[in-house]
Amino acid sequence: MGWYNKRLAKSLWVFHASGSPCNNCDIEILDLITPRYDIERLGLKLVGSVRHADVLLVTGIFNQKIAPKIKKIYDQAPKPIFVVAIGTCVSSGCCFKDSYNITEKPESIIPIDMFVPGCPPKPEAMIEAVAKLMGVLNG
Amino acid sequence: MIAWILFHLFVFPGMLFTGILGLFVGWYDRKLSARVQFRKGPPLFQNFNDFFKLLGKETIIVKEAVKSVFIIAPLAAFAILTLISTIIGLALFYQRGFGGDIFVVMYLTMTFSVMVILGGSATGNVYSSIGAGREMKLLLADELAFILVLLVPVIKSGYQLQFDQILAVQQTSGPFIGSASGIIAFIIGMLCIQAKMTLAPFNIPEAETEIVEGPFMEYSGPLLAFWKLNHYMMYVIFPFLLILLFWGGFQFQGIGILWAVLKYVLIVTVMIIIKNTNPRIRIDTALNFFWRYASPVAFIGVILAVLGV
Numbered sequence: 001m002g003w004y005n006k007r008l009a010k011s012l013w014v015f016h017a018s019g020s021p022c023n024n025c026d027i028e029i030l031d032l033i034t035p036r037y038d039i040e041r042l043g044l045k046l047v048g049s050v051r052h053a054d055v056l057l058v059t060g061i062f063n064q065k066i067a068p069k070i071k072k073i074y075d076q077a078p079k080p081i082f083v084v085a086i087g088t089c090v091s092s093g094c095c096f097k098d099s100y101n102i103t104e105k106p107e108s109i110i111p112i113d114m115f116v117p118g119c120p121p122k123p124e125a126m127i128e129a130v131a132k133l134m135g136v137l138n139g
Numbered sequence: 140m141i142a143w144i145l146f147h148l149f150v151f152p153g154m155l156f157t158g159i160l161g162l163f164v165g166w167y168d169r170k171l172s173a174r175v176q177f178r179k180g181p182p183l184f185q186n187f188n189d190f191f192k193l194l195g196k197e198t199i200i201v202k203e204a205v206k207s208v209f210i211i212a213p214l215a216a217f218a219i220l221t222l223i224s225t226i227i228g229l230a231l232f233y234q235r236g237f238g239g240d241i242f243v244v245m246y247l248t249m250t251f252s253v254m255v256i257l258g259g260s261a262t263g264n265v266y267s268s269i270g271a272g273r274e275m276k277l278l279l280a281d282e283l284a285f286i287l288v289l290l291v292p293v294i295k296s297g298y299q300l301q302f303d304q305i306l307a308v309q310q311t312s313g314p315f316i317g318s319a320s321g322i323i324a325f326i327i328g329m330l331c332i333q334a335k336m337t338l339a340p341f342n343i344p345e346a347e348t349e350i351v352e353g354p355f356m357e358y359s360g361p362l363l364a365f366w367k368l369n370h371y372m373m374y375v376i377f378p379f380l381l382i383l384l385f386w387g388g389f390q391f392q393g394i395g396i397l398w399a400v401l402k403y404v405l406i407v408t409v410m411i412i413i414k415n416t417n418p419r420i421r422i423d424t425a426l427n428f429f430w431r432y433a434s435p436v437a438f439i440g441v442i443l444a445v446l447g448v
Contacts, residue, residue, distance in 0.1 A: 004195045010188040038178040043185055048351040051359040078197040078359040
């Protein structure tokens with residue numbers, strides 16, 4: 001599988017699944033495809049349909065309303081799929097930590113491979129996360 | 140003889156050659172688009188990586204889908220494009236043709252669109268159905284202009300239907316693009332190709348930001364890989380068709396090789412520049428454009444060709 005993983009590392013297609021974010025991380029994700037950061041040079045592409053995706057970028061806290069939908073999106077994606085959690089919300093709950101409507105842990109809904117903390121994280125941090133994912137895939 | 144037919148179909152002008160060249164041209168498309176937007180763009184073997192990666196992914200067959208059509212459509216489309224590329228390549232590289240090349244190519248390009256429609260409507264997804272419907276309307280829009288464009292070289296070569304004879308006429312009396320009717324047909328042909336390949340401004344069926352790649356939305360894994368490959372193969376087929384019909388084919392002696400590459404790169408570059416500088420138009424605007432403006436102009440080209448201009 002080494003050869004295939006190298007191909008996968010060079011063409012990770014990214015799908016952006018937002019689970020009730022404040023839209024701040026989402027705007028920073030969109031920065032990734034602008035000329036300044038241009039992740040297409042690393043082979044990454046933002047795709048519109050989850051069926052084409054290799055990486056799910058999830059943002060925001062998972063409240064009880066959005067959690068089943070995130071689970072559904074994860075189930076709809078073709079495997080192998082990696083989940084990268086963007087922002088402090090998914091990591092620790094941020095300022096919504098003690099809200100009445102959030103679910104226990106995001107990991108109990110979908111398996112999360114990588115956390116990128118920050119409110120919002122800088123695009124450089126997200127690129128570093130992707131580079132680490134590539135490093136794992138390349139072995 | 141059989142071995143040669145298989146070689147032509149699977150290796151040289153056919154599957155392997157068109158596929159590999161198409162993936163490289165697809166990289167050129169992405170790189171040039173990136174440079175137009177002041178980005179850096181993907182590395183050279185990006186499309187190969189994408190293709191092999193998609194081959195290894197899981198194929199999800201949607202529960203509501205018509206399974207047989209869902210699976211057959213991308214593969215049949217791939218077979219159709221292989222066949223077109225073989226016919227065009229044999230005429231370009233070997234000066235060979237058979238009875239009615241131009242009709243076969245006309246029908247096969249139409250059948251490719253039909254496969255997109257079938258594949259899109261087989262998925263049972265709303266966005267895919269919208270995409271399939273738009274593909275159908277776009278086919279209705281550009282087909283008349285495309286047929287009129289293909290008529291011009293037939294008339295100018297003295298009613299020859301074979302590609303090799305059209306090419307032979309051009310090699311003795313100069314390429315058709317040098318005449319008034321030829322240049323009109325060539326320009327309308329470029330626009331028809333833009334619509335046939337669903338590039339912007341005619342990327343209405345697979346509008347990514349609007350209906351999420353339309354017919355291809357529910358496809359994943361190897362089937363999606365074949366749809367992507369089909370798209371890139373068309374980057375080879377349609378410019379080759381235009382060069383064959385209007386621009387005197389390729390000469391492979393001395394400076395001719397450079398000239399052949401330049402012709403091809405020029406056509407592809409113009410297509411990509413049009414793609415990058417135009418917004419997506421509505422489907423009714425596209426129909427209006429093709430039926431009210433492009434088709435009459437192409438018809439004028441046909442009349443000029445009959446008059447011998």
